[in-house]
Amino acid sequence: MHRETEKITEIVLKAARKARRETQDTPEAKTISRINWPLDCTVGPGLEGAIACETKIGFVNGTRGELTYCGYDIFDLCAYSTFEEVSYLLLYGRLPTEKQLESFKAKLLAARSLPHTLRMLMGFPLEQMHPMACLRLGTNLMRQRLTWQDSDAARPKSVRAIAADEDSIPMETLPKGEEKAIYEFKKAKAERPAEVPVGTTDAAGRAACIHLISGLATISAAVARVREHRLPIEPDPELGHAANFLYMMTGKRPTAEQERIMDIALILHADHGMNASTFASMVVASTLSDVYFSIGSGIAALSGPLHGGANEAVLVMLEKIGHPDNVDEWFEKAMRRKKKITGMGHRVYKTYDPRARILGPLAGYVAKHDKDAALLLRIARRLEKRVVATLGKEKGIFPNVDFYSGIIYKSMGIHRNMFTPVFAVSRVAGWTARVHEYLKKNRIFRPRALYVGEFGKEYSDVSVREKPAAKKARASRA
Numbered sequence: 001m002h003r004e005t006e007k008i009t010e011i012v013l014k015a016a017r018k019a020r021r022e023t024q025d026t027p028e029a030k031t032i033s034r035i036n037w038p039l040d041c042t043v044g045p046g047l048e049g050a051i052a053c054e055t056k057i058g059f060v061n062g063t064r065g066e067l068t069y070c071g072y073d074i075f076d077l078c079a080y081s082t083f084e085e086v087s088y089l090l091l092y093g094r095l096p097t098e099k100q101l102e103s104f105k106a107k108l109l110a111a112r113s114l115p116h117t118l119r120m121l122m123g124f125p126l127e128q129m130h131p132m133a134c135l136r137l138g139t140n141l142m143r144q145r146l147t148w149q150d151s152d153a154a155r156p157k158s159v160r161a162i163a164a165d166e167d168s169i170p171m172e173t174l175p176k177g178e179e180k181a182i183y184e185f186k187k188a189k190a191e192r193p194a195e196v197p198v199g200t201t202d203a204a205g206r207a208a209c210i211h212l213i214s215g216l217a218t219i220s221a222a223v224a225r226v227r228e229h230r231l232p233i234e235p236d237p238e239l240g241h242a243a244n245f246l247y248m249m250t251g252k253r254p255t256a257e258q259e260r261i262m263d264i265a266l267i268l269h270a271d272h273g274m275n276a277s278t279f280a281s282m283v284v285a286s287t288l289s290d291v292y293f294s295i296g297s298g299i300a301a302l303s304g305p306l307h308g309g310a311n312e313a314v315l316v317m318l319e320k321i322g323h324p325d326n327v328d329e330w331f332e333k334a335m336r337r338k339k340k341i342t343g344m345g346h347r348v349y350k351t352y353d354p355r356a357r358i359l360g361p362l363a364g365y366v367a368k369h370d371k372d373a374a375l376l377l378r379i380a381r382r383l384e385k386r387v388v389a390t391l392g393k394e395k396g397i398f399p400n401v402d403f404y405s406g407i408i409y410k411s412m413g414i415h416r417n418m419f420t421p422v423f424a425v426s427r428v429a430g431w432t433a434r435v436h437e438y439l440k441k442n443r444i445f446r447p448r449a450l451y452v453g454e455f456g457k458e459y460s461d462v463s464v465r466e467k468p469a470a471k472k473a474r475a476s477r478a
């Protein structure tokens, strides 16, 4: 192993030792074993505490600050595994043998190249769109290309399409008829595309999951390039997933350390319980829609500043603070205004987020060779101290996964508006795995809302309705 990457592994192991030391006295969080429906549980606003299903994929112990994928501790996976192996673990529920891993990697490699999807995607003004909107569109285009319903083979025969629909395409058909049509439908191939998800349960087939895990990296990288007025780069089959992603995004082959750090970041973000984007993906899948649509919903949910969008917002915040000496004043003002500090706090963790325990020291590692990162890190560390001293014990507010990741990504040459897509490139492994698992015992999600509105109101015609202000004015005049 490369000496520098060994140093990175040692940073992860050191963080693991510190985490175990600091949390060993904390009692285990109560865990659920098997569900016996119907279940009694206490539910708070935002469905806090609600149990949606059983899973063997991952567990977040918010009391002790532990994260587990299929029984393996996140610190061990970061120290010894790769994103490819972790994706296999999440999808199949076990670590692969050497042969299985090679075959899985070959499938990921084959799914990297998306010329048709990129061709369609680049017809949109990507440079003017939010990268998460581009990514969401990209997954829909992957579906367009690969699902049976939308494939070339399923298109109407050109002759019938023109004859049956002349009115709707007048500009494309010359008066002399379809013989002279200037619009041509591509000749349809009769066979069904191989390994393509059809219908409902197949739609979450592992082929589609692998297609999405690989494809999201290609699309994100292409979007990053186009937004910088550059053309997308062909994937490099010699590079692993993390290195190839960085290469396709930045145009530079990453160093061994950069590759290792990106690999760790991808492992860390791959799954995280029933978070908002995972739940969004599962809700869509539970209707027996397909995995492309459900991942598109996950991307949409992840884009919000309370979820994946926080990593970008943290960098904006740190840059705005500008200098470690400004932290105290900025923080006090934020507290006076009851502002939430981005990158801090978590619905489940009421202690230090284990992912931040790894990303913090890794930010320290990259800052050694990067002046800008060093300044941002000094600001971040000072802010962390203030937040933890003020809100740590009282409200359980500590740094979360988004607090340090932006400093690392920026130092790798990734533009901040691509941070959330990088998150999605990793989380797609968890989304697809959980959708795949849930569909085996699917039941459509359908919670209820308590109606607190009125009943029995008399309908009035629009012409006689008064605005409340006008009604009030009339009443006060009377």
Ligand SMILES: CC(C)(COP(=O)(O)OP(=O)(O)OC[C@H]1O[C@@H](n2cnc3c(N)ncnc32)[C@H](O)[C@@H]1OP(=O)(O)O)[C@@H](O)C(=O)NCCC(=O)NCCS
Pocket: 046, 305, 306, 307, 308, 310, 339, 340, 341, 342, 343, 344, 345, 346, 347, 348, 391, 395, 397, 400, 401, 402
């Ligand atoms: C993640 C988050 C949405 C969790 O929200 P939640 O579980 O609904 O927590 P609540 O908003 O109910 O907060 C509980 C209390 O902690 C406080 N709190 C929560 N996050 C806080 C933060 N980042 N900074 C300061 N105070 C915070 C709230 O003001 C509230 O205090 P109160 O009880 O006096 O009203 C929230 O912590 C947050 O907005 N964090 C910043 C955004 C972020 O980093 N998101 C990425 C998450 S990985």
